[in-house]
Amino acid sequence: xxxxxxxxxxxxxxxxxxxxxxxxxxxxxxxxxxxxxxxxxxxxxxxxxxxxxxxxxxxxxxxxxxxxxxxxxxxxxxxxxxxxxxxxxxxxxxxxxxxxxxxxxxxxxxxxxxxxxxxxxxxxxxxxxxxxxxxxxxxxxxxxxxxxxxxxxxxxxxxxxxxxxxxxxxxxxxxxxxxxxxxxxxxxxxxxxxxxxxxxxxxxxxxxxxxxxxxxxxxxxxxxxxxxxxxxxxxxxxxxxxxxxxxxxxxxxxxxxxxxxxxxxxxxxxxxxxxxxxxxxxxxxxxxxxxxxxxxxxxxxxxxxxxxxxxxxxxxxxxxxxxxxxxxxxxxxxxxxxxxxxxxxxxxxxxxxxxxxxxxxxxxxxxxxxxxx
Amino acid sequence: xxxxxxxxxxxxxxxxxxxxxxxxxxxxxxxxxxxxxxxxxxxxxxxxxxxxxxxxxxxxxxxxxxxxxxxxxxxxxxxxxxxxxxxxxxxxxxxxxxxxxxxxxxxxxxxxxxxxxxxxxxxxxxxxxxxxxxxxxxxxxxxxxxxxxxxxxxxxxxxxxxxxxxxxxxxxxxxxxxxxxxxxxxxxxxxxxxxxxxxxxxxxxxxxxxxxxxxxxxxxxxxxxxxxxxxxxxxxxxxxxxxxxxxxxxxxxxxxxxxxxxxxxxxxxxxxxxxxxxxxxxxxxxxxxxxxxxxxxxxxxxxxxxxxxxxxxxxxxxxxxxxxxxxxxxxxxxxxxxxxxxxxxxxxxxxxxxxxxxxxxxxxxxxxxxxxx
Numbered sequence: 001x002x003x004x005x006x007x008x009x010x011x012x013x014x015x016x017x018x019x020x021x022x023x024x025x026x027x028x029x030x031x032x033x034x035x036x037x038x039x040x041x042x043x044x045x046x047x048x049x050x051x052x053x054x055x056x057x058x059x060x061x062x063x064x065x066x067x068x069x070x071x072x073x074x075x076x077x078x079x080x081x082x083x084x085x086x087x088x089x090x091x092x093x094x095x096x097x098x099x100x101x102x103x104x105x106x107x108x109x110x111x112x113x114x115x116x117x118x119x120x121x122x123x124x125x126x127x128x129x130x131x132x133x134x135x136x137x138x139x140x141x142x143x144x145x146x147x148x149x150x151x152x153x154x155x156x157x158x159x160x161x162x163x164x165x166x167x168x169x170x171x172x173x174x175x176x177x178x179x180x181x182x183x184x185x186x187x188x189x190x191x192x193x194x195x196x197x198x199x200x201x202x203x204x205x206x207x208x209x210x211x212x213x214x215x216x217x218x219x220x221x222x223x224x225x226x227x228x229x230x231x232x233x234x235x236x237x238x239x240x241x242x243x244x245x246x247x248x249x250x251x252x253x254x255x256x257x258x259x260x261x262x263x264x265x266x267x268x269x270x271x272x273x274x275x276x277x278x279x280x281x282x283x284x285x286x287x288x289x290x291x292x293x294x295x296x297x298x299x300x301x302x303x304x305x306x307x308x309x310x311x312x313x314x315x316x317x318x319x320x321x322x323x324x325x326x327x328x329x330x331x332x333x334x335x336x337x338x339x340x341x342x343x344x345x346x347x348x349x350x351x352x353x354x355x356x357x358x359x360x361x362x363x364x365x366x367x368x369x370x371x372x373x
Numbered sequence: 374x375x376x377x378x379x380x381x382x383x384x385x386x387x388x389x390x391x392x393x394x395x396x397x398x399x400x401x402x403x404x405x406x407x408x409x410x411x412x413x414x415x416x417x418x419x420x421x422x423x424x425x426x427x428x429x430x431x432x433x434x435x436x437x438x439x440x441x442x443x444x445x446x447x448x449x450x451x452x453x454x455x456x457x458x459x460x461x462x463x464x465x466x467x468x469x470x471x472x473x474x475x476x477x478x479x480x481x482x483x484x485x486x487x488x489x490x491x492x493x494x495x496x497x498x499x500x501x502x503x504x505x506x507x508x509x510x511x512x513x514x515x516x517x518x519x520x521x522x523x524x525x526x527x528x529x530x531x532x533x534x535x536x537x538x539x540x541x542x543x544x545x546x547x548x549x550x551x552x553x554x555x556x557x558x559x560x561x562x563x564x565x566x567x568x569x570x571x572x573x574x575x576x577x578x579x580x581x582x583x584x585x586x587x588x589x590x591x592x593x594x595x596x597x598x599x600x601x602x603x604x605x606x607x608x609x610x611x612x613x614x615x616x617x618x619x620x621x622x623x624x625x626x627x628x629x630x631x632x633x634x635x636x637x638x639x640x641x642x643x644x645x646x647x648x649x650x651x652x653x654x655x656x657x658x659x660x661x662x663x664x665x666x667x668x669x670x671x672x673x674x675x676x677x678x679x680x681x682x683x684x685x686x687x688x689x690x691x692x693x694x695x696x697x698x699x700x701x702x703x704x705x706x707x708x709x710x711x712x713x714x715x716x717x718x719x720x721x722x723x724x725x726x727x728x729x730x731x732x733x734x735x736x737x738x739x740x741x742x743x744x745x746x
Contacts, residue, residue, distance in 0.1 A: 005395075006394060006395040006396065006405070007392075007393075007394050007395075007405060008391075008392070008393040008394075008610060008613065009390050009391070009392055010390070010391045010393070010613055010614070010617035010618075011388060011389070011390050011391075011617070012388070012389055012391065012616065012617040012618070012622055013386045013387060013388040013389070014386060014387055014389075014622055014623050015384060015385070015386040016384070016385055016386070016387075017382050017383070017384050018381075018382070018383040018384075018385065019380075019381070019382055020380075020381040020383070021379060021380050021381075022378075022379040022380075023379065032379070032380060043713060043714050098533070098534075098540075099534075102533075102534045102536070102539070105710065107710065107711070107712075107713045107714075108625075108713055109712075109713025109714055110713075129542065130503060130540050130541065130542055131539065131540065132538075132539065132541070133528065133530065133538075133541045133542055133543055133623075133624075134542065134543070134623075155506065157506065160471070160475075161471075161472075161475045163475070165505075165506075166475065166504065166505065167471075167503050167504065168503065168505070168506045169502065169503055169506055169507065169542050169544075170387075170506055170507070171542075237381065240381065240383055241383070243385065244383035244384070244385040245383075245385070249385055249387055250387050250506075250507075251506075252481075337478065337480065338480070339480075339482075340416060340480045340481055340482025340483075341416050341480075341482060
């Protein structure tokens with residue numbers, strides 16, 4: 001603490017533990033879910049599940065309900081939350097969770113368990129973050145995308161005023177439990193599409209992991225569980241390490257080192273009215289920024305070709321008719337505004353060799369897109 | 374980071390600097406307000422002021438507007454927020470601030486300046502904390518209470534479902550500027566009543582400060598500015614040190630070491646329909662818990678008598694007809710629930726010698742109240 005007569009600067013910090021667990025038997029007695037619930041020992045548990053799981057995976061819901069019934073802690077009725085981006089567009093999910101927190105008298109010694117895709121995790125996590133200044137939450141991400149990436153994050157947000165993630169807070173979850181079994185019930189499209197985030201994090205951080213994904217791409221397409229388990233685990237750990245060791249967990253700096261390929265992905269999702277999954281949009285965004293990296297003279301063409309070939313081998317798209325839509329280029333300006341005026345985009349010089357750039361001229365982007373189409 | 378094959382615990386922390394400044398000339402060129410604005414260098418400044426100041430202190434508002442007009446950074450129109458507990462009961466203030474943040478494209482590189490009493494600071498701070506995951510805010514508390522205590526805190530909240538502070542987050546302000554001149558325009562009641570929080574923090578943390586308040590009580594009543602400046606400054610610093618050095622800034626533990634006298638104060642405010650100021654209710658709450666400390670055999674009667682005499686010398690109430698209302702005793706149970714099941718109340722063994730207790734029998738409280746009436 002520095003102190004003059006009229007001026008005091010006092011530094012302080014707050015610590016968290018980020019708990020990430022992998023399981024295939026979430027409801028067995030010695031499962032990490034049971035262990036974390038025992039450790040937290042909440043006064044009340046409020047469970048929330050994505051309607052998509054209720055519709056697609058009734059046997060999981062049955063196991064969940066049996067497990068809830070067996071718990072010795074008071075448990076309130078299972079809430080069912082509508083999923084997809086709509087979960088974040090109106091206040092219905094947030095309101096439902098807040099009302100249940102109130103009706104069941106949850107407090108900071110209680111716990112919410114949320115099982116679902118990224119949008120449900122985001123909306124429910126926002127509700128728990130603002131109720132009583134933060135109720136502990138255990139996340140069970142249910143999609144390849146959320147298990148690989150966003151489920152591990154420390155952000156919670158909903159859309160407001162028609163703007164993505166306008167309302168939100170940084171608030172780390174108590175624990176993240178990746179149940180690999182949950183992925184088995186996904187259709188082929190959703191089984192695969194979140195893997196673009198694994199390719200992304202491999203490209204910017206870990207060449208060995210990139211080679212691993214290359215070598216098991218066909219198994220992944222063939223729905224090989226062991227290959228998927230390995231890739232999801234490595235991707236989640238790389239994302240977690242970025243948050244916990246990267247020095248900027250609450251994103252106060254300009255750089256967004258995990259957002260490779262994301263300026264165009266966000267915009268493309270909007271232009272295509274969310275008919276693309278986030279994972280598919282990211283795959284296309286990666287192809288654009290890999291090609292831009294080549295056009296900027298940063299990256300060897302052979303590396304970009306190899307990375308794009310991997311995305312395609314996974315069955316992911318690397319181009320889209322809407323790439324010629326001029327609105328796409330507004331994504332650069334919107335990303336600049338999102339960062340607060342100074343543009344910082346991550347490009348690649350090689351695999352696991354990223355570089356920040358501060359301008360990206362539209363002719364370069366147009367040229368890259370022309371090559372992809 | 375500990376890591377087994379399926380279980381990762383990764384610790385990380387986030388640091389803040391709590392900046393507390395004292396001034397009597399907030400708009401002079403070398404003022405701490407100008408210095409902090411220069412340091413932060415926001416893209417946009419959104420100023421918000423408590424309607425109470427607009428009504429009671431037009432010359433301050435005129436100086437503020439001149440200063441805003443002189444700034445070289447883009448500044449959006451001054452918002453006027455209704456004050457008092459009503460500011461936290463409906464969503465009007467929060468909505469107004471969010472709408473202005475959206476309309477003026479504020480981001481995490483922008484800044485909100487809020488000038489007002491505790492309720493306005495709380496509601497505006499809640500809005501800035503949830504917008505874009507946290508827009509920096511500079512607080513200028515305008516009341517004795519908020520300059521002594523809550524303005525320095527790291528909590529932001531509004532009432533919801535009829536419950537106090539149901540919605541809220543922990544989010545430290547960028548800076549707190551205590552303009553001692555703002556207190557001059559307060560009426561006698563509000564000039565004095567926040568001093569109960571100074572007496573509280575002196576009682577639990579600093580005997581020398583308690584003696585200082587005793588020795589200048591008459592000057593404080595006589596509206597001596599130098600005495601007020603000294604007491605406000607010491608009180609704010611003790612509160613800030615508690616947050617930044619107390620080891621639990623985000624209140625994860627059971628103890629609430631600053632909440633001496635507050636279980637009954639909160640309840641009394643509610644029972645009396647907020648006709649008591651928070652400071653007055655705290656004064657009565659202190660008298661109750663001082664007397665309970667004596668009845669519990671913890672505190673010498675002479676010390677309680679001396680502390681109650683100080684509150685009275687300041688013109689603060691130490692009893693109220695509604696103390697016989699049985700609903701008051703519900704405050705103990707509500708405080709237990711608020712803490713999550715385990716009751717922890719702070720009592721005194723002496724000045725600056727606090728002790729936690731975990732039960733408080735109602736006959737003791739009834740006896741203490743009977744003595745005060």
